[in-house]
Amino acid sequence: MQFRADGYQWIADALEKETKAALRQVRDRVGRDRHVPQVRFFTTNGDGIDLVRCRLVDMPLESFSRCIWGTFTSTMTYDDWSVQCLERLDDNTCYCRVVFDHGIAPNVPLRLNILQRQVRTKDRVVIVLRNVVEDNEFPLPPQSVRLLMNGWFVFDRDHQNATLARTLVQCHATRTDNNLSEEQEIQRAKDPPHYNRPRKPWLRQLVGRLFDAVDATNTAKLHVSPPEAANL
Helix, strand or coil: CCCHHEEEEEHHHHHCHHHHHHHHHHHHCCCCCCCEEEEEEEEEEECCCEEEEEEHHHHCCCHHHHHHHHHHCCCCCCCCCCEEEECCCCCCCEEEEEEEEEEEEEEEEEEEEEEEEEEEECEEEEEEEEEEEECCCCCCCCCCCEEEEEEEEEEEEECCCEEEEEEEEEEEEEEEECCCCCCHHHCCCCCCCHHHHHHHHHHHHHHHHHHHHHHHHHHHHHHCHHCCCCCC
């Protein structure tokens, strides 16, 4: 158990150290405009997509960040996705299984094991996350799509009742082609028909679906209308 805890600590520390670099990337992508509510997608080298958002949310920092952290880490089943807490190291570090029911294709779920940490200071809350692809303790079932994801969610107090929310999520998609078992070959046959085309458009759709599901959950939890929702 200590070995796993040390591994979690190493991953989370590495992500936390990259927070400033992540914020620079957000600024480079959206400029100095503090309210760009639409999610923006940017292609990267290889099979990568970066998701970026920068917006002002009409909600106090404490309430907003608590809602987002709860959505990410509390065991719960929602309309199109679910969260199961696998291990909780402390109040600020959680390892979860997240399942998106239609993540790969209609009725073909995408399952992710995600490590998350939050760091709270007086006027800022940072949430970092990374999914873990190989885990003997909590193995994932065979999946024809392998998604690699790093995320930074930085929430700053703008004034007493508003929060500046900046998001960078880096995603890469790969195929598990090597030495496929019979079960994996069957699973691969369920790939969306357009998967064999250029992968970035497919990945953009996938990431968009995942974040639409999370946004819908936060909208419902915060009891606000969609235009003012606390989207990530």
